[in-house]
Amino acid sequence: MKNKMIFALASTLLIIGTGCANVKPWQREHLADYTMRGDRDPLSTAQSEHIWFSREEASGGRGVGGGGCGCN
């Protein structure tokens, strides 16, 4: 049982450790694209915020890492 748990843990770590792509600063061309921005449409953002706030009593928390130029 213990071995199975360790195996499961090791497998998870292996997937996490090897599943992440390391994007170098000079390889961010596609991430820097305008279409990769989560907030590119202000109206859509406002609508989504309104729905989350009114239906789920939640707002904010939109700062998701990954996209963008990563410049400076």
Place this chain on the structure above:
Amino acid sequence: MNTSPFKKLALAALLAGTFSTAHAALKVGDTLPDLTTFKLDGKLPDSLKGKVVLVDFWASWCLPCAKSFPVLDELQKKYGDKLVIVAVNVDEKAANMETFLKKHPVGFTVVRDGQQKLVAVVSPETMPTSFIFDGEGKVRFLHNGFHGEDTRKEYISEIESLLK
């Protein structure tokens, strides 16, 4: 210590995740690599020996790079032959670079590292990154990013300190 193979496996995965982010970057005190060995597109200046050289790594999709170009062009005009500016573009498509250069025409040398071999060796932390080399080809100053007037003033004082 008797370590099970699973523990070793887990440790290896953790170490792989940790060290995959580490990279050896060109830093102050290092020597300028021989640019002619990297098959860059474009014509490099004939000789960099004995000259103050500013090497700037940039991309067409990088907004601060667009802001830095007029400043670099101003520096090139101000210092003339005393300063050599080499802007190394890292775009995968040459057309993107050419479109950018039509919008931001400059008088200094621009080459393209389309295969991204030089930039992988230099390993800049951000776009743009610029290095100022002294007459002996050693990195004396390093700028991560371009921060408008602050960076411009730093460029001028650093270049003038090397030209003395």
